[in-house]
Amino acid sequence: MVVDVEGLRMRYGSRDVLDDVSFGVDRGQVVALLGPNGAGKTTTIEILEGFRRRSDGRVAVLGVDPAHGTEQWRARVGVVLQSWRDHGRWRVRELLAHLGSYYAPYSTPDHPRPWDADELVAAVGLTDQANQEVRRLSGGQRRRLDVAVGAVGRPELLFLDEPTAGFDPEARREFHDLVRGLVREHGTTVLLTTHDLAEAETLADRILVLDGGRIVADGTAADLAHRFAGDDEVRWTVGGERFVRSTPHSTAFARELFLVHGEDVADLEIRRASLEDSYLALVRRAESGQRVAS
Numbered sequence: 001m002v003v004d005v006e007g008l009r010m011r012y013g014s015r016d017v018l019d020d021v022s023f024g025v026d027r028g029q030v031v032a033l034l035g036p037n038g039a040g041k042t043t044t045i046e047i048l049e050g051f052r053r054r055s056d057g058r059v060a061v062l063g064v065d066p067a068h069g070t071e072q073w074r075a076r077v078g079v080v081l082q083s084w085r086d087h088g089r090w091r092v093r094e095l096l097a098h099l100g101s102y103y104a105p106y107s108t109p110d111h112p113r114p115w116d117a118d119e120l121v122a123a124v125g126l127t128d129q130a131n132q133e134v135r136r137l138s139g140g141q142r143r144r145l146d147v148a149v150g151a152v153g154r155p156e157l158l159f160l161d162e163p164t165a166g167f168d169p170e171a172r173r174e175f176h177d178l179v180r181g182l183v184r185e186h187g188t189t190v191l192l193t194t195h196d197l198a199e200a201e202t203l204a205d206r207i208l209v210l211d212g213g214r215i216v217a218d219g220t221a222a223d224l225a226h227r228f229a230g231d232d233e234v235r236w237t238v239g240g241e242r243f244v245r246s247t248p249h250s251t252a253f254a255r256e257l258f259l260v261h262g263e264d265v266a267d268l269e270i271r272r273a274s275l276e277d278s279y280l281a282l283v284r285r286a287e288s289g290q291r292v293a294s
């Protein structure tokens, strides 16, 4: 397991912002942490990155407790923070070559470090901007550079905190391709936080939903939809009159409709509950105090 968390607790004063959080992430998995504002996502990943000290619990990242991570351990982990505005006068390629040089002492025959600057620039789609100053990049280009900075040491585990906030749809899609490429070609394990449910659905093998400092769901997007979604919505017309019905058994309901009304049924539409529906249903349930975790 690349990440192994058991009974993690974070307390500020008398308030627990993480309360008995446990989960694991396997090698090569992409896991998304979802949850409302203030749920504890950033706190969780900052503890795993070794940037915050936890109050209690057991945490292992690449087999090491991040609170005691050595430089060598840090070289195996890549971090893309929520906002990182620095090095404006550096040029893209020059910055990556410079930051990469810090990783050279941690290179091994099995795992050469750093990533060659030209290859990395190409991998994140910034070849045309390689000699441009960082401050002149667009927001989307800047975020790709952030990923390149996180990846320059060829990390085995990459943390991405809200990586596509503020992206246009095309930049978001390109970014997703970039992350998929890192996973597919380099076996990188990725843990990301996001508020974008479509992003979680397309990128993540697994989604962890955090609410009020607790994990309230853990599974694939399809699992979550199956377990927590509201009912499907069925729409149809008979004799020109429109009908709408919510039901958890839309296929059986449609069969019944045809049995009763035969060929008079027209304009039949079945809308399955989306990940957004299931996410909202489960956050509402968690906030009303019902136990939802399986």
Ligand SMILES: Nc1ncnc2c1ncn2[C@@H]1O[C@H](COP(=O)(O)OP(=O)(O)OP(=O)(O)O)[C@@H](O)[C@H]1O
Pocket (backbone or CB within 6 Å): 012, 017, 035, 036, 037, 038, 039, 040, 041, 042, 043, 044
């Ligand atoms: N240094 C701190 N001192 C006290 N409370 C803090 C501190 N840092 C975070 N918190 C509190 O911990 C809780 C979790 O914050 P965190 O930033 O982890 O949430 P998040 O899920 O990442 O939220 P967002 O989606 O808004 O980024 C919040 O209630 C926040 O106010």
